[in-house]
Amino acid sequence: xxxxxxxxxxxxxxxxxxxxxxxxxxxxxxxxxxxxxxxxxxxxxxxxxxxxxxxxxxxxxxxxxxxxxxxxxxxxxxxxxxxxxxxxxxxxxxxxxxxxxxxxxxxxxxxxxxxxxxxxxxxxxxxxxxxxxxxxxxxxxxxxxxxxxxxxxxxxxxxxxxxxxxxxxxxxxxxxxxxxxxxxxxxxxxxxxxxxxxxxxxxxxxxxxxxxxxxxxxxxxxxxxxxxxxxxxxxxxxxxxxxxxxxxxxxxxxxxxxxxxxxxxxxxxxxxxx
Numbered sequence: 001x002x003x004x005x006x007x008x009x010x011x012x013x014x015x016x017x018x019x020x021x022x023x024x025x026x027x028x029x030x031x032x033x034x035x036x037x038x039x040x041x042x043x044x045x046x047x048x049x050x051x052x053x054x055x056x057x058x059x060x061x062x063x064x065x066x067x068x069x070x071x072x073x074x075x076x077x078x079x080x081x082x083x084x085x086x087x088x089x090x091x092x093x094x095x096x097x098x099x100x101x102x103x104x105x106x107x108x109x110x111x112x113x114x115x116x117x118x119x120x121x122x123x124x125x126x127x128x129x130x131x132x133x134x135x136x137x138x139x140x141x142x143x144x145x146x147x148x149x150x151x152x153x154x155x156x157x158x159x160x161x162x163x164x165x166x167x168x169x170x171x172x173x174x175x176x177x178x179x180x181x182x183x184x185x186x187x188x189x190x191x192x193x194x195x196x197x198x199x200x201x202x203x204x205x206x207x208x209x210x211x212x213x214x215x216x217x218x219x220x221x222x223x224x225x226x227x228x229x230x231x232x233x234x235x236x237x238x239x240x241x242x243x244x245x246x247x248x249x250x251x252x253x254x255x256x257x258x259x260x261x262x263x264x265x266x267x268x269x270x271x272x273x274x
Contacts, residue, residue, distance in 0.1 A: 028215050029259050033271025035178045037261045043150055043186040044239035048200040060085035073110040074197035078103045091127030112144035112196035133159045148188040156180040184209030184224050204229040207245050222247035236266035
């Protein structure tokens with residue numbers, strides 16, 4: 001499951017520090033929204049051929065274990081992908097290391113049913129010295145009921161280090177850390193008939209569950225909702241082109257707040273806080 005595109009969207013984590021409030025500053029809310037949207041887009045990109053999504057065909061990834069696929073649903077029986085990747089584009093340099101395991105929970109039936117384990121470390125360095133570091137550790141479980149559900153229980157840590165303010169372009173400047181405990185479910189409803197393992201088709205997504213986070217000195221327990229279903233478009237690199245996801249939480253004074261991410265196009269989204 002390719003994590004590169006999601007990491008690239010974390011670049012909004014840099015922000016000028018503000019006076020600490022009972023809840024989040026707008027810059028902190030922006031950082032959280034960037035992290036939330038990257039996680040949801042990661043989940044959206046998980047639909048499709050799991051073997052391809054796990055990077056089995058990438059030259060920087062090595063596939064090992066039991067790669068048999070008796071039911072031809074592109075989910076390996078029990079395999080591990082080991083990543084050792086470096087790439088450059090538009091002045092950015094990215095790396096991806098670690099492993100992703102995938103086990104077909106219904107090896108003799110073509111079905112959207114698998115369990116995966118992620119232990120990944122990625123970095124993205126910008127042309128002016130800023131660096132984003134992201135780590136994933138946890139489980140992903142896919143189930144096929146009326147629709148197709150992807151339950152995500154991952155611990156995710158993202159650290160953004162902005163260039164230094166002395167004009168040197170160094171990394172001695174601001175740093176923002178977002179820690180997430182993602183216990184949520186992404187449900188996919190195809191617009192046309194879709195068979196697990198085939199190329200993903202246009203459809204809609206909903207996100208529900210718990211999203212617990214820590215950013216700088218603030219910790220929150222948020223509940224996810226999808227007031228406007230997300231549009232999944234296979235022609236979009238980040239998969240999502242429209243829709244809204246909200247995360248509702250309380251601040252230190254027990255006041256209700258919401259971080260809202262709204263997609264208005266492929267790679268185009270806004271973050272607001274109320």
